Amino acid sequence: MAERLEITLKQPNPLFEKWLEKWLEEAERRNAKSQYKLREALHALRSYPLPLATGRECAILRGFGSTLCNLIDEELRLYQERQHISQLQPTMQTFQSDVKQLVHSIQKNKSRKLQTKITKKEQKAIADEEERQRQVIMSPGSFRIILLVDTQETNGKNKRTLDQTRCYLESFDILYEVRRLTIGDFLWIARDQEGNELVLPFIVERKRFDDLASSIRDGRFHEQKHRLRQCGIQNVIYLVEDYGNNEHLGLPIESLQQAIVNTQIHSGFTIAHTQNNFRSMKHLAGVTKTLIRCFRNKVLLSTTKEDLQPYRSSADMYGLLKFRALYEDSARGAQLTIREIFVQQLLQLHSLSLEKALAIVEVYPTPRLIFDAYEACTSEKEARSLLATISCGPLQRQLGDKISQTIYDFYKTDFQ
Known part of the structure; x- marks a missing residue:
């Protein structure tokens, strides 16, 4: 019966630990808030038993956000340039490389089959999203x-000049x-x-x-x-x-x-x-x-x-x-939320500044909510002054009756 052999690396990621220790020391010296995340990340890295080839792979560990992973990748690139090598050779066995290559091949084949089932428009949308996510x-x-x-x-008006x-x-x-x-x-x-x-x-x-x-x-x-x-x-x-x-x-x-x-x-x-x-x-x-x-x-x-x-x-x-x-x-109108469209609509009214429009949508984020508030009023007089007490700007001045009545007339007037 074959006996299972277990090998544990004492320090599987010495470079990454060295860089984290340096950044943590700098953060502690400046008393920066980042020191807590760095300390958590360093502890997680020391506890992890396997080698990591890139900063992106560190994302599986606690304390490693996108910014820290990018920092490690950039430090790794500079280190490789100084050592005049094209890539970092991992200390793991070739078995891991073979497994990764096999997984990549399977994913590639699945991607090809998927692309045959989706439209060109959907393919373009996927490609665009991948391009947006690609790290530069x-x-x-x-x-x-x-x-x-x-x-x-x-x-210019005169194309000759x-x-x-x-x-x-x-x-x-x-x-x-x-x-x-x-x-x-x-x-x-x-x-x-x-x-x-x-x-x-x-x-x-x-x-x-x-x-x-x-x-x-x-x-x-x-x-x-x-x-x-x-x-x-x-x-x-x-x-x-x-x-x-x-x-x-x-x-x-x-x-x-x-x-x-x-x-x-x-x-x-x-x-x-x-x-x-x-x-x-x-x-x-x-x-x-x-x-x-x-x-x-x-x-x-x-x-x-x-x-x-x-x-x-x-x-x-x-x-x-x-x-x-x-x-x-x-782009004008690109991915606008209802709240943003509501703000732009309010800005078309005379004497309504951006600060006043934002104050209104803070209380009533959509036109539907302001309509419901008007319907809940017991009288037209109450409805016309509904927005008068909303405060806006650094001095927290109230909108006043005039603007409140203007908005009421805009939304409640029937146009034949």
């Missing part, structure tokens, strides 16, 4: 930073591309040699004073600000440009200046004021050169909107959104 890592020196310009910013925006950017020796953007007018991407594109955490919405007045009158002003706040790019630059002598704008200049101040205080946007198109492009050229200096020595990782971390210039590694994901998610 850019090491320092492997990418270029490019300014993206929305097509609407470069469509070079567009001013293009001309100015070229004169400043700025690497740029013109393409359709679904959010903002200018943003920056990092692109590697494989064509992967990650969006830097800065975006510019450009408004000439006459366009600003027009957007306030037709309701685009609040809607655009709302979409910019929801897109996932943390630093929004609101670039305001003079229109001649700022006369004949359609709204008093004092009203426009107040709107700009509100944008800075309530929305948290950075305001930049320029005199003309040349000055605007010079400002963008300066921002571009600053971003190149800040990011060229960083490791860039693709991440999801939910996992984005606040931008810190001192960080050596930074998670960014993929451009394609930003483009699709920010």
